[in-house]
Amino acid sequence: MSTAHGARARARIEVTAAIKDEARRQLAAEGAARLSLRAVARELGMVSSALYRYFPSRDDLLTALIIDAYDSLGGTAEAAHEAAAGSGPLQRWIAVCEAVRRWALDHPHEYALIYGSPVPGYTAPDTTVPPAARVGLLLFAIVRDAYRGLGLARPSLPADLRPEAERMAADLAPDLPPETVAALVAAWAQLFGLVGFELFGQFNRVVQDRETFFRHTAGQLAHGVGLVYPQNGPAARNPAS
Amino acid sequence: MSTAHGARARARIEVTAAIKDEARRQLAAEGAARLSLRAVARELGMVSSALYRYFPSRDDLLTALIIDAYDSLGGTAEAAHEAAAGSGPLQRWIAVCEAVRRWALDHPHEYALIYGSPVPGYTAPDTTVPPAARVGLLLFAIVRDAYRGLGLARPSLPADLRPEAERMAADLAPDLPPETVAALVAAWAQLFGLVGFELFGQFNRVVQDRETFFRHTAGQLAHGVGLVYPQNGPAARNPAS
DNA sequence: CAAAAAAGAGAGCAGTGCTCTTGCTTTGGG
DNA sequence: CCCAAAGCAAGAGCACTGCTCTCTTTTTTG
Numbered sequence: 209m210s211t212a213h214g215a216r217a218r219a220r221i222e223v224t225a226a227i228k229d230e231a232r233r234q235l236a237a238e239g240a241a242r243l244s245l246r247a248v249a250r251e252l253g254m255v256s257s258a259l260y261r262y263f264p265s266r267d268d269l270l271t272a273l274i275i276d277a278y279d280s281l282g283g284t285a286e287a288a289h290e291a292a293a294g295s296g297p298l299q300r301w302i303a304v305c306e307a308v309r310r311w312a313l314d315h316p317h318e319y320a321l322i323y324g325s326p327v328p329g330y331t332a333p334d335t336t337v338p339p340a341a342r343v344g345l346l347l348f349a350i351v352r353d354a355y356r357g358l359g360l361a362r363p364s365l366p367a368d369l370r371p372e373a374e375r376m377a378a379d380l381a382p383d384l385p386p387e388t389v390a391a392l393v394a395a396w397a398q399l400f401g402l403v404g405f406e407l408f409g410q411f412n413r414v415v416q417d418r419e420t421f422f423r424h425t426a427g428q429l430a431h432g433v434g435l436v437y438p439q440n441g442p443a444a445r446n447p448a449s
Numbered sequence: 450m451s452t453a454h455g456a457r458a459r460a461r462i463e464v465t466a467a468i469k470d471e472a473r474r475q476l477a478a479e480g481a482a483r484l485s486l487r488a489v490a491r492e493l494g495m496v497s498s499a500l501y502r503y504f505p506s507r508d509d510l511l512t513a514l515i516i517d518a519y520d521s522l523g524g525t526a527e528a529a530h531e532a533a534a535g536s537g538p539l540q541r542w543i544a545v546c547e548a549v550r551r552w553a554l555d556h557p558h559e560y561a562l563i564y565g566s567p568v569p570g571y572t573a574p575d576t577t578v579p580p581a582a583r584v585g586l587l588l589f590a591i592v593r594d595a596y597r598g599l600g601l602a603r604p605s606l607p608a609d610l611r612p613e614a615e616r617m618a619a620d621l622a623p624d625l626p627p628e629t630v631a632a633l634v635a636a637w638a639q640l641f642g643l644v645g646f647e648l649f650g651q652f653n654r655v656v657q658d659r660e661t662f663f664r665h666t667a668g669q670l671a672h673g674v675g676l677v678y679p680q681n682g683p684a685a686r687n688p689a690s
Numbered sequence: 691c692a693a694a695a696a697a698g699a700g701a702g703c704a705g706t707g708c709t710c711t712t713g714c715t716t717t718g719g720g
Numbered sequence: 721c722c723c724a725a726a727g728c729a730a731g732a733g734c735a736c737t738g739c740t741c742t743c744t745t746t747t748t749t750g
Contacts, residue, residue: 214747214748215747216696216697216746216747216748219697220696220697241482244736244737244738245737245738245739246736246737246738247737254698254699255698255699255700256737256738256739257698257699257700257701257739257740257741258697258698258699260738260739260740261696261697261698265738265739266737266738266739320566320567321566323566323645323649323651324565324566324649325480325481325561325562325564325565325566325649326561326649326650337654340651366665368661368665369661369662369665371658372656372657372658372661372662375657375658376655376656376657379654379655380655390662390665391669393655393656393662394643394662394666394669397639397642397643397645397646397647397651397652398638398639398642398643399642400642400645400646400651401638401639401640401641401642401643401645401646402635402638402639402642404564404638404641404642404645405637405638405641405642406638408564408565408566408567409567410564410581410638410641411638413578413620414617414620414621414634415613415617415634416613416616416617417612417613417616420609420610420613421610421613421631421634421635424607424609424610424631425635428632428635428673432669432673455716455717456716457715457716457717457727457728460728461727461728485705485706485707486706486707486708487705487706487707488705488706495729495730496729496730496731497706497707497708498708498709498710498729498730498731498732499728499729499730501707501708501709502727502728502729506707506708507706507707507708
């Protein structure tokens with residue numbers, strides 16, 4: 209099933225790719241709501257019912273596009289991270305944040321598909337979980353680097369949040385202090401809030417120079433996680449073990 | 450046109466309200482994408498074409514629902530603010546943030562309609578701007594109170610963001626320091642990022658005790674704007690004029 | 691080589707937003 | 721008061737959607 213050979217199997221993966229390509233084209237041009245199976249089939253010169261041999265429903269096609277979008281975003285973010293490999297954690301953090309923003313502005317409909325409101329009655333299958341985690345994992349990696357190397361300030365953590373923070377740390381990054389993990393998860397959500405607000409027009413008539421505003425706010429987010437902000441000079445090395 | 454009298458005019462506003470009510474029901478039950486004009490008409494015992502006398506298109510109906518949703522959210526937030534009128538700015542800030550979150554969890558599809566990805570080719574008309582601003586204005590009011598009264602710390606502001614911060618302050622709140630305005634706008638976006646992530650399932654398998662996590666993060670946001678965080682004791686009164 | 695699996699084509703169903711025409715009822719000016 | 725004008729409901733119809741089912745052709749496989 210997986211590595212079937214023969215002309216038919218080859219044709220199948222080619223047609224599947226062609227369908228996804230055309231669907232992605234329509235998605236980028238018109239948005240997920242206007243993506244039409246019949247239009248995709250028409251454009252590919254096939255009859256609409258034939259398309260159901262490749263994707264059993266419209267939702268399955270969308271799921272494939274969602275996974276691709278997560279992968280594209282994740283890849284872009286990782287590329288930006290590697291391009292900034294020589295710099296310090298703060299610079300790399302900001303580079304990743306800016307890559308996420310850039311990708312969102314370049315692929316608004318794809319961004320809306322993955323971080324906007326879920327479509328109709330759509331519930332994301334588990335297949336989307338690993339690709340969706342890539343950006344988050346990248347942020348964790350940056351913070352982990354800082355924790356093990358140059359130093360990382362510890363955010364404050366009120367007593368009532370400690371149990372939850374420890375739970376999150378155990379699940380996500382047992383090697384990091386719970387307060388750092390909690391702060392990082394918050395920063396992660398806030399980053400996408402920022403991007404979403406700009407992309408979906410909430411900043412119209414409010415923020416003009418969004419580039420500068422975003423860079424500064426991304427730096428503030430890093431600061432909240434414990435990464436040092438330029439002016440503040442070098443932070444203390446992590447005190448505890 | 451506006452204050453027309455007579456049975457016909459009265460009937461018109463009643464039917465308009467009935468349509469909106471039924472549409473809101475379907476929106477809450479199924480989401481914006483599955484809201485169908487024909488289904489609304491069917492449920493109201495009228496024929497679909499008759500509905501077009503009240504709303505010239507589906508988008509116009511959605512716009513009406515969007516405005517109502519903004520108003521509902523704004524009203525809820527304002528009520529929460531007044532209920533906490535006796536408390537300090539930080540408590541009021543958190544009360545408003547929690548009211549926003551609560552409303553979002555209680556009205557997920559309506560929240561998605563206004564803060565999720567924009568529907569098909571929909572562009573929000575200017576009519577939606579004032580209701581959309583209510584929550585933002587409320588946050589401004591809280592910070593303004595703190596600025597004039599108990600004191601407000603000044604966030605840092607790098608040189609390259611100063612022009613933009615001053616522009617924002619001039620537009621939005623000329624009586625507040627530019628660094629405060631910039632920080633407030635960022636916090637505003639981050640608040641909705643947090644709510645959206647929880648609502649749209651991004652926190653699944655990540656954050657368990659979302660209530661506590663949210664309250665703490667809302668406090669951190671307030672701190673970023675300059676409102677004092679409990680442990681830190683009273684802040685310095687605003688130094689400059 | 692024959693049986694089975696896969697693929698394409700076409701018709702058709704139920705649903706959608708929206709338009710247009712046809713009558714009926716309320717409204718307002720002479 | 722009455723009658724034209726405007727407002728409204730109803731129905732038919734268009735072009736589109738996702739999806740299913742049947743029928744035929746092609747390819748793979750035991």
